[in-house]
Every structure is written in structure tokens, then in C-alpha cells.
Amino acid sequence: MHPRLRLLLIRHGESEANLREPQYIAGRSAESALTTRGEQQARRLGQRLAHMVKAATESKPIADDTSQHRPPHLHPTVFASPLKRAQQTAAIVISALPQSPSVHTVDALAEIFQGEWEDAPREQVLTPETLQALAKNPFEFHAPGGESPRDVERRASGALHTLVQQVLAHGAAPDAAPTTEASDVLVLVFTHGFVIKCLLRNILDAAPAMTARIRVDNAAVVELWLQPHHAIATDAGVLAESAHRLGDWYLVRVNDALATYDSAALNAW
Template identity: 30%
Template sequence: MLEVIFVRHGESEANRQNMIISYQGDPALTPEGLEQARRAAAAWGPAAAIYASPLKRTQQTAQAFCQPGQAVRVDPRLHEIALGRWDGLTIEDIEADDYDRYHQWKVNPELGAPDGGEPLSHVAERIHAFLDDVRKEHPDGRVVATTHSDCLKALLLSVLHAPWESAQWFHLTNTAGLAVQWKNGAWQLMAYPLMPV
């Protein structure tokens, strides 16, 4: 039976600066973020395959899960949600310039996406396309996919068939994760939140 563990990346420099960032920069993990990734990998053990988004913070997190000779597979479908004109700004700057729109987006990420931004439903579509391919290549065993908070929220809500505005109630700390399993013809949530000890 196939289990896929989705893991949010460790703490990045952008997290430390309270910045949201997708395409406008590629910050690395902090020393604390590297340690968070190490603890997560130690807690959850080896996997048959390790995938990551194209961004440095997820690839560094994924490296912690690799066994000798194992390589990280980069998949663009695991990329951070597109943030449009807010990309690369601090939360404080966004609130100062676009308070109402930002808080509408936080309450309902389908309605309030910034200009050039991506609705959460689009993120869910690409995550499920990724899962379809993973299921074909790895029918059994464990796979780890390191990605971003909004990607985990999109997957969680789509598996639960929950309304998109429910995203406002889910908070995923760095290296939090969730596990899904292909069972009875559908993806089922096996663990949320999954936290390293």
C-alpha cells in the first residue's frame, strides 16, 4: 500500500522575516530549519523516493531524508502557491498597502487571491496530478514530498472535500506534515498534523 508524507519545509530566512515568497526569490533554510529537517527525517525514517518543489528551502529539507546514493526528485507541481503582486513582501507591508484584500484572501483563498495570484483549488489540482503519477510509479511503500504550507492545506481540504475557506483554520508549522494513503480507490488522510518528535 502506498503512503505519501507531505512535509512543509524547515524554517527559511523568509519565515524569519515574516515574508511571503514564491517566485520572487529563493531563500535558504536557517540553521534552525536545517535542524528541523534533520529531526523530521530521523522521526519518519527512510522512503522509497524523495520529491521536492523547485525551491531551495524544500530541496534542503528533502536532502535530510535521503539515504546514501538517493537523490531528490524535483517536481514543479509541488511549488509554492503563486502570490502575484504580494510575492516577496512582508506581511506588514502587504497589510499596510492592501489590508482588506489580504484578509479576504486569508479567510477565503479562492476569492481574494492577489493580482497574478493562484487560487487554492489550482494548487490542489496540481498536487493531485503529482499524486496520480506517484501512484503509478510507486504502487507500494512510502514516498516523501517536501513542499509548502498552502500546498498541504490544498491537499488536506481536497481530500476532506471541505470548503476552501476552511484553510484559515489550519496552521502548519515548519516541517509539519500530513500523510495520505491510496485506499479503496481514493486518497485518504492518515495523519494530520504529523510532527517530528
């Protein structure tokens, strides 16, 4: 029996760029920091994940051909986008976890780059002609000098495939506990809303239009489980192009942000 991987895709807490989004194109906004509310969201999420990690030893396998109990690692492997808001969220969350695991930065997990539209007023760039072009081919559309959803999906999915393959092949990152065949492997990925939407569309093999129909709030968790088909090869030359080649994916939860909701967030529904 090969280890099952539990993947948590985590959006950063509320950031300064999020507050400008109604009027401006946020995009990558590399130096946008968490707001006070965003820091509070990250702290609440850290507390919840700490409880989850401890309680996970009681979890039961799904879609397995065995009923054997498989405890997960209590020392998860952690990856994060290089952007400030994701790094801050990761640091706050993991400080609440047992042993405070290291954060491994992955550049390809950064938010979509909007090129010449970065921080531009929406009313200035989203002209009727632009909106018409966007509606005609949303998966390929991109701002001048920026990325399309297809571009983001390609780089983010490639990065996810590589890091998952490495974790399954080697047990975990260098600072994590060794894997045994009877263990689940827990991986936390701190990234951005649009990146998570692109990853979900790819894993679920959904229609391209689905990317824009997935809601991922600040500090929300998307959980997926991966049951590998077989032992994962370590040769970089045999990397698969699709996440589906890794095994069977199971979607456990989407946009789980209840632990971080405050009255303002609840009133927005």
C-alpha cells in the same frame, strides 16, 4: 491485493522567508534558504524517519480484506518542490535514510506564487478593501499576477495524482526497489505549508474555507494511506481529475512535528 501507498507530505524546515512572514508576504521566495534551526529540524526529522522506515515492517494494514503482513519498501520514492528550502530539507532528511534515495523534482509542488505581492510589506498590500475581497471569496482570491488557492490546489493535486499513479503503476521511481503485491509503497513529498493545506482539502473534499484552518508547522509530517480500488492504468490518456479516483484515502496524522520541536516551538502553543 494491490499495494497500499503510504504518503508522507513534509513541509520544509524553517527558512529565511519564514522569519520575515510576520511583516512581509513570503509567497514563493524561490531562493530562501533554511535557517540554522531549519537545518536542525531537518536532521531530527531524518533521524525519526530512518527509525520509522525500519520499524514500518511491523505495520499492519487497515481497511483491507486480508490480515496478511505487508512490509513496505525500505527504499522510498522521494519527490520535492524545486524551491531551495524544500530541496535542502529533502537532501538532509534522505541522507539519514537507508540507501539515500534520489530526489525527483516536481515543479508543480512549488509554493503559492503571490505575484506583485512577493516580499511586499503586509501593511502595504493588505488594505481594508483587499481584506474584504479576500473574505468574500477566499478560494478564488489572488494577488495581482499571482495564484489563488484554487490555482494552487489544481496544479498540486494534478501533480500528486500523476506521481502516485506512476508509482502504483510502475512499482516506484527508477531507483527504488521493485514492488510486489504484498508490499506497501512509501512515498515522501517535500513541499510547502500552503501546498499541503490545499492537497488535504482536496483529498478530504472539505469546504474551501478549510484550507486556512489547517496548521502545518515547519518540518511537520502529514501522513495519508491510499488503498487503490483496482490496478492503476498506465495510459496517460486515462488520468483521473480527482485524487479520489485513485482509491480510498485514510488520514493517519496531521502536523506531526514533535520530533523537530524545540523549546521555542513548544512555548509558542
